Amino acid sequence: MSARNHILSRLRNAKVAPLASPIIPVSTPIDDYGFHPEYLESFEKNLIAAHAQVIPAGPRHWRQHIAEVCQIKGIKHLLMPGQPPLPGAERHLPAPSTWMSAWDNGPELTVFDSPIENFKDVLFDDIDAGLTIAESAVADTGTLVLRSTPWQPRTLSLVPPIHICLLDARCMYPDLLTAMTVEGWQRDMPSNLLFISGPSKTADIQQTLAYGAHGPKELIVIMVAGEIR
Amino acid sequence: MSSNEPQTMHFQAPGTFKTRAQDVLDNPDLRKSFRGAMDFLMQKRSAQFPDDAQFQALRLQGEAIRQYSLSKLPDLLEQLEKNLIANGIQVHWAKNASEAQTLIADIMVKADAKLIVKGKSMVSEEVELNHALEAQGIEAMESDMGEYIVQLAGERPSHIIMPAIHKTKEDIARLFAEKVPGVDYTNSVDELIQIGRRVLREKFRETKVGLSGVNMAVAETGTLCLVENEGNGRMCTTVPDIHIAITGIEKVVEKLEHVPPLLTLLTRSATGQAVTTYFNWISGPRKADELDGPKEVHLVLVDNGRTQAYARPDFRATLQCIRCGACMNHCPVYTRIGGLAYGTTYPGPIGKIISPHMLGLESTSDLVTASSLCGACGEVCPVKIPIPELLIDLRARSQAGGPDKFTPALAGEGEGRKPLMALSFKLWRVLYSTPILYRLFSFCATRLRKLSPKNQGAWTDSRTPLIPAAKSLHELIRARKHQQQTTT
Numbered sequence: 001m002s003a004r005n006h007i008l009s010r011l012r013n014a015k016v017a018p019l020a021s022p023i024i025p026v027s028t029p030i031d032d033y034g035f036h037p038e039y040l041e042s043f044e045k046n047l048i049a050a051h052a053q054v055i056p057a058g059p060r061h062w063r064q065h066i067a068e069v070c071q072i073k074g075i076k077h078l079l080m081p082g083q084p085p086l087p088g089a090e091r092h093l094p095a096p097s098t099w100m101s102a103w104d105n106g107p108e109l110t111v112f113d114s115p116i117e118n119f120k121d122v123l124f125d126d127i128d129a130g131l132t133i134a135e136s137a138v139a140d141t142g143t144l145v146l147r148s149t150p151w152q153p154r155t156l157s158l159v160p161p162i163h164i165c166l167l168d169a170r171c172m173y174p175d176l177l178t179a180m181t182v183e184g185w186q187r188d189m190p191s192n193l194l195f196i197s198g199p200s201k202t203a204d205i206q207q208t209l210a211y212g213a214h215g216p217k218e219l220i221v222i223m224v225a226g227e228i229r
Numbered sequence: 230m231s232s233n234e235p236q237t238m239h240f241q242a243p244g245t246f247k248t249r250a251q252d253v254l255d256n257p258d259l260r261k262s263f264r265g266a267m268d269f270l271m272q273k274r275s276a277q278f279p280d281d282a283q284f285q286a287l288r289l290q291g292e293a294i295r296q297y298s299l300s301k302l303p304d305l306l307e308q309l310e311k312n313l314i315a316n317g318i319q320v321h322w323a324k325n326a327s328e329a330q331t332l333i334a335d336i337m338v339k340a341d342a343k344l345i346v347k348g349k350s351m352v353s354e355e356v357e358l359n360h361a362l363e364a365q366g367i368e369a370m371e372s373d374m375g376e377y378i379v380q381l382a383g384e385r386p387s388h389i390i391m392p393a394i395h396k397t398k399e400d401i402a403r404l405f406a407e408k409v410p411g412v413d414y415t416n417s418v419d420e421l422i423q424i425g426r427r428v429l430r431e432k433f434r435e436t437k438v439g440l441s442g443v444n445m446a447v448a449e450t451g452t453l454c455l456v457e458n459e460g461n462g463r464m465c466t467t468v469p470d471i472h473i474a475i476t477g478i479e480k481v482v483e484k485l486e487h488v489p490p491l492l493t494l495l496t497r498s499a500t501g502q503a504v505t506t507y508f509n510w511i512s513g514p515r516k517a518d519e520l521d522g523p524k525e526v527h528l529v530l531v532d533n534g535r536t537q538a539y540a541r542p543d544f545r546a547t548l549q550c551i552r553c554g555a556c557m558n559h560c561p562v563y564t565r566i567g568g569l570a571y572g573t574t575y576p577g578p579i580g581k582i583i584s585p586h587m588l589g590l591e592s593t594s595d596l597v598t599a600s601s602l603c604g605a606c607g608e609v610c611p612v613k614i615p616i617p618e619l620l621i622d623l624r625a626r627s628q629a630g631g632p633d634k635f636t637p638a639l640a641g642e643g644e645g646r647k648p649l650m651a652l653s654f655k656l657w658r659v660l661y662s663t664p665i666l667y668r669l670f671s672f673c674a675t676r677l678r679k680l681s682p683k684n685q686g687a688w689t690d691s692r693t694p695l696i697p698a699a700k701s702l703h704e705l706i707r708a709r710k711h712q713q714q715t716t717t
Contacts, residue, residue, distance in 0.1 A: 003323055115520050158467060190512065196506065205378070
């Protein structure tokens with residue numbers, strides 16, 4: 001008998017009667033999400049407590065904030081997501097490469113548009129910061145939700161030492177359960193769905209917190225009040 | 230670190246538990262490390278559960294989800310397998326440690342890979358994966374900072390969440406200066422972490438295969454969930470061509486909505502965090518139009534004693550565990566002897582109740598007695614596993630005259646039976662249930678108290694000898710009654 005059948009038959013031989021499915025109550029009314037001052041406040045508070053930086057920005061000012069961050073952090077080479085295959089197809093998720101071009105005294109801009117195999121050396125050695133766009137966010141834990149897509153690879157938010165994330169603040173959910181229910185994740189899981197709630201960290205040496213264990217040392221969230229245009 | 234360096238990660242017989250526990254008790258530095266770390270973790274956890282009523286409601290929910298999932302375990306495993314395969318993930322099943330080792334070694338050989346970089350996985354420790362791969366000339370490198378430190382030192386993790394808590398930063402500074410090429414002694418924690426980061430980044434970049442554990446597997450979507458703070462788990466599951474995940478068969482839940490309550494219980498109970506830095510939902514390899522992510526994803530589902538625990542209603546609760554480690558953080562025995570003394574992959578209270586299923590009761594019968602039965606583990610368990618009750622049950626099982634007829638036997642049941650102890654308890658039962666014998670015994674014991682031995686074995690190692698009182702309780706009461714009658 002194969003290991004699979006052996007294990008399954010041992011489990012079935014125990015003849016355990018199925019229990020009733022537990023009810024997981026959604027704490028917030030389903031339509032009560034989005035641009036909500038309490039959510040923004042809680043999101044910001046939690047992320048700051050996790051050692052991230054949060055910059056509130058108007059819909060037209062996020063480029064300016066990126067430029068400022070690049071200048072303050074001394075970012076010389078910024079990696080950006082590519083262009084969505086169908087512009088506008090991805091809700092709230094426009095590609096900055098379409099409206100961002102190099103500026104005076106700004107960093108070199110590179111678009112992540114080739115498979116990682118051809119790109120590893122640049123990614124690991126040359127890039128100072130990666131720019132991403134979050135799909136949504138969860139207020140009560142201060143969590144960014146990122147979805148792997150052809151135009152926004154996963155390593156963009158992992159390998160560069162600084163991670164700058166743009167968030168449309170209207171895509172804010174009070175808690176995880178509401179986010180997954182409203183967004184209908186169950187019907188449509190990407191190959192990788194990722195929650196980020198701060199910079200990479202560890203307390204493995206004598207319970208002393210240190211940042212930048214394996215991922216980014218810094219997380220900077222630009223919280224855009226409205227559509228990222 | 231080179232692959233031919235000797236590794237002392239072999240399984241230590243839990244049978245020598247008492248000697249190892251004594252070694253730690255005699256080491257004030259180790260005791261200080263554990264005390265400090267446990268105080269820290271207990272305090273961080275309790276800050277996350279300020280309202281007991283809310284905590285109780287949440288753990289009831291956690292318990293219900295885990296019990297529900299276990300009640301449908303074979304169905305959920307089949308559903309999980311079906312959906313994982315539909316998502317392009319290859320599923321493998323292992324009855325025991327050696328099958329799991331072979332499955333993973335075969336994937337490595339097929340990929341012609343000589344290096345596997347590992348994210349934290351207790352199941353990989355449980356099946357002694359590193360040791361088995363190294364015997365085949367494959368280097369297995371740990372990438373969780375704590376695990377990396379422990380591997381560099383040639384030791385085993387002493388805690389399931391914080392593997393290197395038994396080491397001070399000075400220990401680690403010396404270790405790095407000695408073992409990592411080109412590194413000078415520094416006891417700055419930030420610098421030490423940056424050294425680890427530098428070494429391991431090169432490994433993430435070069436390795437063809439990455440390994441991870443799984444915190445939860447969701448049947449309805451075919452998704453593997455991974456909790457972490459460091460980002461090494463993301464590295465292992467994103468950068469290499471092949472990602473191998475390994476987990477116990479009990480980790481499956483049915484629905485996505487079952488994840489949030491368990492996740493919040495897990496991170497709060499484990500490290501006192503409302504959420505970890507990363508939570509990764511993996512539902513397939515890289516798609517044709519994606520630019521990164523592994524090209525192959527494998528899941529190895531391991532039994533290794535879990536179906537034995539599942540077969541018996543009383544021990545099934547053992548499988549509710551979500552591996553948060555809160556029971557060890559709150560255990561007075563663990564705090565004093567640390568995780569290495571147990572000699573098992575999973576130390577502390579939870580280790581005492583799951584290891585007998587993996588290793589048999591024969592070699593683990595000492596472990597179930599290493600408890601004061603204070604009940605703290607049961608009180609903090611986020612999924613309400615009745616750990617103290619299970620400990621008592623396992624104690625009885627290890628001493629039992631033989632398996633009873635009605636339930637399937639546990640491996641090694643009755644192996645801890647010592648004829649002298651069994652006889653003593655039999656005599657004790659007869660003595661205490663036969664009034665005439667009891668009176669005779671207490672009469673003799675009080676009269677002959679001068680003959681009590683000064684040396685009473687383990688009891689007098691740290692206590693004064695037991696000497697019967699001059700008069701028995703019955704005599705004292707009779708005397709008092711007599712006195713009361715004469716005074717009135």
